[in-house]
Amino acid sequence: MERLKADVVIVGAGIIGTAIARELARYELEVFLVEKEADVACGSTKANTAIVHAGYDAHPGTWKARLNVRGNAVFPQICRELEVPFKQTGTLVVALKEDEVPHLYELLERGHVNGVPDLEIIGREELLCREPNVNPKAVAALWAPTGGIVNAWELAIAQAENAVENGVKLLLQQPVTRIELEDGRVRTVFTPDFAIETRFVVNAAGRYSDEVARLVGQENFRIVPRKGEYYVFDKRFGHMANCPLFPVPTAISKGILVTPTVEGNLLIGPNAQDLEDKEDLRTTPAGLKEVLTQALELMPDLPVKDAITNFAGLRAVAKPSNDFVLGPAPGVPNFINAAGIQSPGLTAAPAVAEEVRDHLQEAGLELHGKKKFNPYRKRITPFRELSREEQAKLIEQDPRYGQIVCRCETVTEAEVVQALHRPVPCTTMDGVKRRTRAGMGRCQGGFCTPRVAAILARELGLSLDEVTKKGGASKLLLGRTKDILLSEEEAEAHA
Amino acid sequence: MRKIECDVAVVGAGPAGLAAAGRAKAAGAGRVLLIERDRELGGILQQCIHNGFGLHLFGEELTGPEYAYRFITENQAAGVEVLLGTMVLEVRPDRRLYAINRRDGMLEIQAGAVILAMGCRERNRGAVTIPGTRPAGIFTAGTAQRFVNMEGFMPGRRIVILGSGDIGLIMARRFAWEGAKVEGVFEIMPYSNGLTRNVVQCLHDNDIPLYLSHTVVEIHGQERVEGVTVAKVDEKLTPIPGTERRVPCDTLLLSVGLIPENELSRDANIELDPVTGGPVVSDEMETSLPGIFACGNVVHVHDLVDNVTRESWLAGEGAARLVQGRQPRGPLLNTRAGEGIRYVVPHRLHLANLKERETTLYMRVREPAEHVRIEALLDGEPILSVRERVVRPAEMVSVKIPPGSIPEGRTATELTLRVVKEGERG
Numbered sequence: 001m002e003r004l005k006a007d008v009v010i011v012g013a014g015i016i017g018t019a020i021a022r023e024l025a026r027y028e029l030e031v032f033l034v035e036k037e038a039d040v041a042c043g044s045t046k047a048n049t050a051i052v053h054a055g056y057d058a059h060p061g062t063w064k065a066r067l068n069v070r071g072n073a074v075f076p077q078i079c080r081e082l083e084v085p086f087k088q089t090g091t092l093v094v095a096l097k098e099d100e101v102p103h104l105y106e107l108l109e110r111g112h113v114n115g116v117p118d119l120e121i122i123g124r125e126e127l128l129c130r131e132p133n134v135n136p137k138a139v140a141a142l143w144a145p146t147g148g149i150v151n152a153w154e155l156a157i158a159q160a161e162n163a164v165e166n167g168v169k170l171l172l173q174q175p176v177t178r179i180e181l182e183d184g185r186v187r188t189v190f191t192p193d194f195a196i197e198t199r200f201v202v203n204a205a206g207r208y209s210d211e212v213a214r215l216v217g218q219e220n221f222r223i224v225p226r227k228g229e230y231y232v233f234d235k236r237f238g239h240m241a242n243c244p245l246f247p248v249p250t251a252i253s254k255g256i257l258v259t260p261t262v263e264g265n266l267l268i269g270p271n272a273q274d275l276e277d278k279e280d281l282r283t284t285p286a287g288l289k290e291v292l293t294q295a296l297e298l299m300p301d302l303p304v305k306d307a308i309t310n311f312a313g314l315r316a317v318a319k320p321s322n323d324f325v326l327g328p329a330p331g332v333p334n335f336i337n338a339a340g341i342q343s344p345g346l347t348a349a350p351a352v353a354e355e356v357r358d359h360l361q362e363a364g365l366e367l368h369g370k371k372k373f374n375p376y377r378k379r380i381t382p383f384r385e386l387s388r389e390e391q392a393k394l395i396e397q398d399p400r401y402g403q404i405v406c407r408c409e410t411v412t413e414a415e416v417v418q419a420l421h422r423p424v425p426c427t428t429m430d431g432v433k434r435r436t437r438a439g440m441g442r443c444q445g446g447f448c449t450p451r452v453a454a455i456l457a458r459e460l461g462l463s464l465d466e467v468t469k470k471g472g473a474s475k476l477l478l479g480r481t482k483d484i485l486l487s488e489e490e491a492e493a494h495a
Numbered sequence: 496m497r498k499i500e501c502d503v504a505v506v507g508a509g510p511a512g513l514a515a516a517g518r519a520k521a522a523g524a525g526r527v528l529l530i531e532r533d534r535e536l537g538g539i540l541q542q543c544i545h546n547g548f549g550l551h552l553f554g555e556e557l558t559g560p561e562y563a564y565r566f567i568t569e570n571q572a573a574g575v576e577v578l579l580g581t582m583v584l585e586v587r588p589d590r591r592l593y594a595i596n597r598r599d600g601m602l603e604i605q606a607g608a609v610i611l612a613m614g615c616r617e618r619n620r621g622a623v624t625i626p627g628t629r630p631a632g633i634f635t636a637g638t639a640q641r642f643v644n645m646e647g648f649m650p651g652r653r654i655v656i657l658g659s660g661d662i663g664l665i666m667a668r669r670f671a672w673e674g675a676k677v678e679g680v681f682e683i684m685p686y687s688n689g690l691t692r693n694v695v696q697c698l699h700d701n702d703i704p705l706y707l708s709h710t711v712v713e714i715h716g717q718e719r720v721e722g723v724t725v726a727k728v729d730e731k732l733t734p735i736p737g738t739e740r741r742v743p744c745d746t747l748l749l750s751v752g753l754i755p756e757n758e759l760s761r762d763a764n765i766e767l768d769p770v771t772g773g774p775v776v777s778d779e780m781e782t783s784l785p786g787i788f789a790c791g792n793v794v795h796v797h798d799l800v801d802n803v804t805r806e807s808w809l810a811g812e813g814a815a816r817l818v819q820g821r822q823p824r825g826p827l828l829n830t831r832a833g834e835g836i837r838y839v840v841p842h843r844l845h846l847a848n849l850k851e852r853e854t855t856l857y858m859r860v861r862e863p864a865e866h867v868r869i870e871a872l873l874d875g876e877p878i879l880s881v882r883e884r885v886v887r888p889a890e891m892v893s894v895k896i897p898p899g900s901i902p903e904g905r906t907a908t909e910l911t912l913r914v915v916k917e918g919e920r921g
């Protein structure tokens with residue numbers, strides 16, 4: 001076991017952990033970002049609605065309410081610095097019946113208290129003019145111009161890349177299994193391969209943040225996973241909604257909505273179901289039906305036959321507070337929680353990172369700004385977004401741009417190769433998919449899987465049957481042809 | 496940007512593109528350019544190492560690569576030019592193409608006529624919405640076929656196949672011969688979706704069970720597939736509660752249908768038939784955009800390569816006629832899918848062609864039936880009737896209309912095809 005020394009260890013590399021890592025990278029600190037999976041952004045961050053909420057939902061006084069509006073305000077700048085796809089589309093809450101209208105006013109009022117700018121109630125005409133595919137029965141809507149859509153996992157990857165470029169050390173496939181205390185303070189963090197002696201720990205372990213808190217004896221909250229299921233529709237239908245369209249919210253969720261994604265697909269979901277199992281990412285017939293039925297209420301002409309995939313995400317709901325758990329663990333001043341970050345956690349992430357920084361400072365961490373901090377990160381330029389002339393120029397510079405690997409999303413070999421050689425290691429099929437969109441289109445990897453796998457194997461020096469979908473035992477292929485026959489022959493020979 | 500001019504540009508070099516390019520050249524087109532994104536010619540045939548190709552056309556049972564090879568050598572001798580590793584990104588209505596490859600970079604190709612022969616792709620899990628987890632080990636049958644036959648790797652060792660499309664049946668046999676355990680083929684319909692000969696040769700001969708009226712209702716396993724739950728379905732194709740059964744496996748193959756690959760056509764605003772998923776075509780195989788032709792699986796999904804070749808010859812011929820100013824003139828009539836028929840290709844026929852040459856109409860029936868007649872009605876009046884002992888949705892039906900079936904001087908607007916039960920009067 002290798003011994004390391006750190007000022008801060010961040011547990012978990014979702015949107016929260018990576019935001020904190022990037023924030024701390026601004027200072028002269030030795031920071032380790034420790035993640036149990038083979039890649040960053042593998043938790044809730046990879047399966048959510050990816051809406052940058054305006055902030056009218058949460059009840060005033062909660063962390064959710066305070067940090068949502070603050071986070072929203074800095075999104076445009078962060079996404080510009082990190083070159084992450086983000087569109088400030090605005091959002092609409094649609095009242096389908098007269099008796100839902102009072103609820104819009106309630107949200108409007110709550111939004112005012114939370115400090116959400118420029119909220120407005122619009123009438124039926126205006127709504128149908130902006131969103132011609134909305135159910136014509138709609139009567140009114142709440143318009144929140146500061147809402148938007150973002151690529152959530154790309155933002156987490158970008159934050160991690162930028163943090164690493166500014167000196168943060170990333171440890172992948174290293175679950176934190178034990179934390180050693182000394183005199184009521186965290187002293188050493190253990191993973192299978194490392195013992196990290198550290199001055200501070202930040203708990204950003206998402207659905208497992210209660211279990212990580214248990215490692216220092218904190219028992220006063222637990223995480224209930226709350227599942228949400230989705231359908232994704234073909235890009236041809238992305239235009240059917242111009243911005244996220246919410247129904248009037250229910251007691252436990254913002255309701256099943258219809259939204260364009262920032263990459264141009266149409267997305268519906270999520271439902272909300274409380275579970276026990278933190279890994280239960282199954283989609284279910286009942287859940288998918290619920291999603292479809294309710295989404296059809298909002299948009300009767302949904303292209304039901306053109307769904308390209310379905311998936312589920314798990315929210316990390318902290319009980320009993322039902323709010324973010326932020327700040328030092330009781331009695332362990334150098335263990336700071338950023339736990340139970342449920343929706344609107346993606347939106348709040350930049351503000352959560354600032355809160356955590358302030359807590360660390362209060363707890364005694366000195367913050368000396370780095371002179372050389374570089375806030376910018378260059379993305380992998382998507383070939384598909386360029387003009388024919390620009391494309392021609394790129395192929396001249398690098399012939400690998402002349403080789404299309406994913407036909408649906410027009411991804412080139414050059415992009416895949418770049419994805420494999422960036423500051424955050426990418427070693428899996430899903431990793432390539434999230435960085436380039438190869439496999440995210442309408443054929444869902446039918447065409448590109450053999451091609452991406454071959455590039456991955458070549459670039460990382462693996463055999464094709466060592467390539468995994470998402471690390472661990474998720475091997476794509478189970479050996480070579482003739483293996484079974486040869487081993488049977490051998491067995492017979494022995495017998 | 497390199498600029499190229501040619502008489503006929505063919506997009507895709509599967510059997511459709513190969514036949515179309517060769518025939519265009521033979522029919523007198525000058526410069527014919529065949530463009531293929533893969534590293535070799537032949538399209539899907541290159542991974543079909545089983546035999547059964549060319550039975551109708553050559554009276555021989557060739558493998559896929561052998562079948563392709565005949566056309567490849569013929570084209571070579573005739574002087575068809577080939578661009579390999581070249582992806583066509585865009586087809587403009589004015590017959591300008593943009594394509595890329597590693598060597599030439601971006602190519603701008605101005606063609607007199609364009610033939611679309613991009614083939615089809617497989618429907619995936621999303622298209623059939625199978626609930627459950629999302630582990631490694633779920634493949635479309637064609638992708639698995641490529642891994643096994645072209646790369647030499649095994650996607651799995653214990654296999655469940657959903658859907659009884661031909662590729663799934665062929666892969667069932669391929670896996671069995673590799674020593675893998677094939678737990679069964681599960682088909683939601685009460686009948687197989689593959690050719691009878693494949694059900695017999697691939698499943699029966701290898702003791703692989705075929706479960707009709709069954710589907711996969713859930714996928715299990717976090718990292719790699721660990722099993723699936725299958726269930727019987729009722730007449731409405733909904734799973735029947737209580738019939739669920741868990742089948743352990745490490746791989747799920749999907750053989751649940753093919754979709755013509757019409758991204759390029761759609762972007763060019765070519766009219767598509769919602770039933771076939773391919774372009775609406777005339778008997779010259781010309782699409783709604785003048786000078787742009789289409790043939791093969793991009794038009795409608797074929798089960799036999801021989802039909803692909805025949806249809807593509809028409810496209811090649813049509814394109815050559817166009818660049819030489821020899822296109823047929825005069826009125827067109829529409830074909831229509833009548834009772835029991837799902838679709839008919841081509842969609843429009845030149846009266847002039849109908850009178851001069853044999854016209855083949857390709858169609859699929861809606862449901863299996865025995866002892867039927869396929870009837871052709873010209874504006875409601877029967878002109879032809881063919882007996883079929885069995886018709887099945889999985890097997891394309893073709894009806895040949897001999898030259899002269901339409902009286903001299905007769906005009907018409909619609910030719911309807913329908914299925915009539917033997918003994919009943921139409």
Ligand SMILES: Cc1cc2nc3c(=O)[nH]c(=O)nc-3n(C[C@H](O)[C@H](O)[C@H](O)COP(=O)(O)OP(=O)(O)OC[C@H]3O[C@@H](n4cnc5c(N)ncnc54)[C@H](O)[C@@H]3O)c2cc1C
Nearest residue numbers: 012014015016036043044045051176206228315345346347
């Ligand atoms: C269905 C759904 C819809 C949502 N929609 C929105 C939305 O539209 N807008 C919005 O703002 N928010 C939304 N959210 C909320 C948002 O997605 C989350 O708040 C956010 O992703 C949480 O990020 P995180 O970093 O806390 O958690 P995660 O992304 O889950 O990251 C936690 C990480 O910690 C790692 N980890 C766990 N245990 C350990 C350990 N012991 N050692 C090392 N690493 C460990 C995990 O592997 C994981 O990578 C939604 C959430 C869900 C589930």
Ligand SMILES: Cc1cc2nc3c(=O)[nH]c(=O)nc-3n(C[C@H](O)[C@H](O)[C@H](O)COP(=O)(O)OP(=O)(O)OC[C@H]3O[C@@H](n4cnc5c(N)ncnc54)[C@H](O)[C@@H]3O)c2cc1C
Nearest residue numbers: 507509510511532538539547583613614662791792799800
């Ligand atoms: C697995 C399988 C098994 C079969 N078994 C049999 C059998 O046993 N007997 C039989 O008679 N028939 C069989 N068939 C049917 C027959 O072979 C197919 O119908 C036939 O191959 C279709 O020909 P195609 O040229 O239209 O399409 P394809 O063979 O798919 O060719 C299309 C070509 O176009 C290329 N292309 C697509 N888009 C572009 C672009 N934008 N730029 C450049 N190139 C592009 C593709 O790379 C491909 O090479 C089988 C089919 C399959 C899929």
